[in-house]
Amino acid sequence: MGRLAELFRPETVGVIGATDREGAVGRAIVENLRDDFAGEIVPVNPKRDEVLGLECYEDVESAPSIDLAVVVVPPPIVLDSVRELGKAGTKNVVVITAGFSETGGEGAERERKLRELAEEYDLNVVGPNSLGVMSTPVGMNATFGPENAEEGSISFMSQSGAFITAVLDWANEQGIGFRDVVSLGNKSVLDETDFVDEWGEDPDTDVVIGYLEDIDDGREFVETAREVTEDTPIVLVKSGRTDAGAQAASSHTGAIAGSERAYEAGLEQAGVIRAESVQELFDSARALSGLPEPESDGVAIVTNAGGPGVLTTDAVGDSTLQMADFTDETIERLNEAMPDEANVYNPIDAIGDADVDRFAEALEIALADPNVGSAVVVSAPTAVLPYDELSEVVIEKSETHDKPVVTCLMGGDRARDAEDVLRESGIPNYFDPSRAVQGLDALARYRDVRQRAVDEPTEFDVDRERAREILERTKDRDDNRLGVESMELLEAYGIPTPTGEIVDDPDRAREVAESIEGDVVMKIVSPEISHKSDIGGVKVGVSDDEVYDAYEEIVTRARNYQPDATIVGVQVQEMVDLDAGTETIVGMNRDPQFGPLLLFGLGGIFVEILEDTSVRVAPIGEGEAREMIDEIQSAPLLRGARGREPADIDGIVETIQRLSQLVTDFPSILELDVNPLVAGPDGVQAIDLRLTVDTEEL
Template identity: 75%
Template structure:
């Protein structure tokens, strides 16, 4: 039994605000409880002697002990009702009542008081503004929804009550069954992470699905989901995709790593599967709740219809799966067993006159092949084929070989009996072959999440105090921004930078240049001028004897462009050979839910145009950093494409990890760009730096 037993398996339930008034939420919840729940139900209402035949008590403290309280009283008395539940020794509370933080102002203050009450009494609290909770094993329908779902192994959480009622109504027409259902509401106390942890430990929950608009604590969710998805698959629809985070950001990294990229990265690292629609969500759930993942990604397709076979093959090509290449023995056996007109390569086309025996033989041979991990059986209706018989053959062969098989019996009414047979055996059937392949793909993704082992992030020997003192310079800067004058921040964390310095007069510029072998690059340093190249604020290949004059020229250009700009000086920096190297970008952006996000990709002046980047939630391991490098489309450039000498990828991976440690160590860093980070055969060099600091967190 889990920590939330009283929520999902209560011995008794009180309805605070129960009433028999027609059309009321209090009546609906009481009636729903009476329909299925076998334990005591205690209506609480000082204005009623009874509700729907049940004796009322004026206060929950006046009645018998209960495990779970459902609160449906008006918002101005709901907090006191929760306190009374705590005084009565209740363990869990579901607050149905709305009028809290979703209304702002007084509602938000009311929700704070509700949270405080729950903390004081150590209550497991769902809501407020919740549809309620259901638990089919307990016969518990503590919602004001119209239906109790069939019992099954899917547990559902949702930030939308309407989503739950619509899904359960739709599921009632099909073959989906549910174990627990929770409407999260405002998530004042318990949230998606708590439910994930609870259901992940529940051996009777085969798959967790959900609809979310936000995640309260992204870092905690990722940490929990990583553990859960090693045993239990999790599939979510994440709604509310927005570019607002990117629009509000001021740096390249901020524009790239907006809110949606944060969710994409965080959920991916956690092993959580994303669904773009309700259909995708429950297509995946049906496969995951009935079948074990295949041992390999090779798929065999058996069909009596050429066109649907091609569609299935295309769908496999669009997934992480692959069309299995049959072993020679399998190919020979298929050629001997099938008619001459049949296609015995993958996909296997048993042709339109195939009966059940031919399907069975083809499927048996395919599943016997060591290169086949799973199979899709696609069939169009014919006069010589009974779908019920084909369903029995599929179930028989699937059980015999222990490999997942999903079907696409295309048709309408004639598929109903076959679907029932398949469903009893845990074999999902989909009208569309692409949906069948998506089911297998969900199984493969779960296998990958289950097998994934993430090492602990590496901790480097760094100079934190030096870094802190550099970040403190932002206190006196407009917009709390720092630039190349703070390159020693990177050096404090072991990130290589070219020799050079920021100077404030021509003579100092000449002295720095004299200590650098060869010509130098000179850049105006001003927090008010972002695109320095556009105003002539950068000069490349400056000889030592020209450095002093170039200093004066750069300052003059900056003054002419923006007379009121703050000019901190000029950076004098050793030149880096870009011909033999690749310009990348490495940055970080702090997301409100997930914390620091790392961005790596193709850099330089086209970074936002090309959008070739990978994003991860920090901190990350070396394996995750290497995944980022391999994930971008420009990765071949780093590995020596078209005769180029390969870059030192190990140095890139280490630099990503060092920046991960920096932004994890200092939550005050809101945004940071190293653009470009030049990656060459001899290592990396951070050429430019730009960051924004939340000085209140220093």
């Protein structure tokens, strides 16, 4: 394990504020610890000599050395207790006491000081406002909750203590065991990233699961989780998915809500499997903790009942999996082994009088098929099918073929004993076919996470200094928005733009126009005027002869429209034939948790009305940039649908990557929009640009 080894496997646990007063949290913790803890319990309370039969110490100094301290003293003396612990050399502290940042004002100040103390003494602090921690390998229940966890290989973190108490009793009933459990509380010091990191290093944690309402540092989490998910699956419920939920979460934890789209993109990039409900969380965790990895997406269904077989097939259709296409040999073998009335095509319907032997044969033949990656056994209860024997067969076949098999033995109570037998071998039984398939789906999704090649962002050769100069221009201005006058920024990062220049007199305008082949486009450049066309500030198809007058006209119109506007000049630009390409948009805005969030979509109605966009947290590599394009529904338009010439997709991919580099290099860029980026068959060109700069960050 990692640096939190002692937090979860302490030899001595101190309870600072231990008491035997009925109903007190300080008593509940000592009681819970006393139940099973393999190490020594050290109660500390100046007012007692003994707590629940254990020797109680006056203070930390006089107590034996403490590996992990659980602090339950009243809010005003928490800081003193923690300082004492720090001085005495304790490195792991769980602060149960509430009344910190969640109460605002004074509490927030107290939490700030707690963080300072943690830094001063190099402490691992859980909480404050935590239910506590559990560690089943050492029998430690250092929480004040009513339930203890059973032993298992799932490590579990929760930003809600109540969520832990709510699921533990149920989990015990279902035979779901845990390894480490932590109630994160206010996450003043240790947060989700620390625990993901820790459990990633624990060879005995098979799955990390969590209930989170926010993620403190999205980018750090993505980086860490990306590494961890190479070996250990992470399944999370991130609540506050919906607008209503996000609002509720923010009033619950005081978290600044990042956007759901950023979470969605960030967690996906991190390789996290996201669950939308408690049930889905545990259904996925059960599959991931006990079953082998499926080599392919083909699912075989073996059943004794047509209806449930069809329902299971629908569930496969809804998932990322497919119904396995049996080989001819499989069909032949099934035809020999099954009665005439059976259906030997997937789903295999061994029909109502199928006994255990027939199930065994069908499952054996199905799992031997190279196109089958996993299987679901679905059965309606019948007199000829003892579930306990069936479960033995399922276990044996799954192990022989090293392929994941899940079951859906229908019929309530009848299945209970068999369920226990299956669970011992890591095979989950689900009530509903759709949940069984969802379990298999989680396995396949995790396999894809493990197998994906996350390419490092390409480092393009760019002119960073020039970009910095351009951004710094905003310093001298009232306005922190930049427009077409900053097209050079794109040039500095190697993104093609039309030839052109911003000029501030009509003669120069004409010179520039003459240097450009064909007619030109002229646009007013003023930070205060954003809807340039609406005020007559744009002229298209201007010939060299007309340039002088056009300049005067555009400037006059702008002055009439807004007399106090700063007129930077007029842009004289090469005409780009918009019809020869497809208008796309590449944008970025900064998410409070995840940082720069890149967005891609087709221009106009596609973004504004159909909201057909894809997002990624920057920086991204080539693969992810390409995914952004593939993901939008209107992507076929770029690939040449309806008789269009295919657009230069590689050019778009490169532009997205270069912009990813730009916004990563300059945290001062708060928002950026290249709109449109015209993608023609022979290349792309950025026609217009808008960005907002944080002048403080420059």
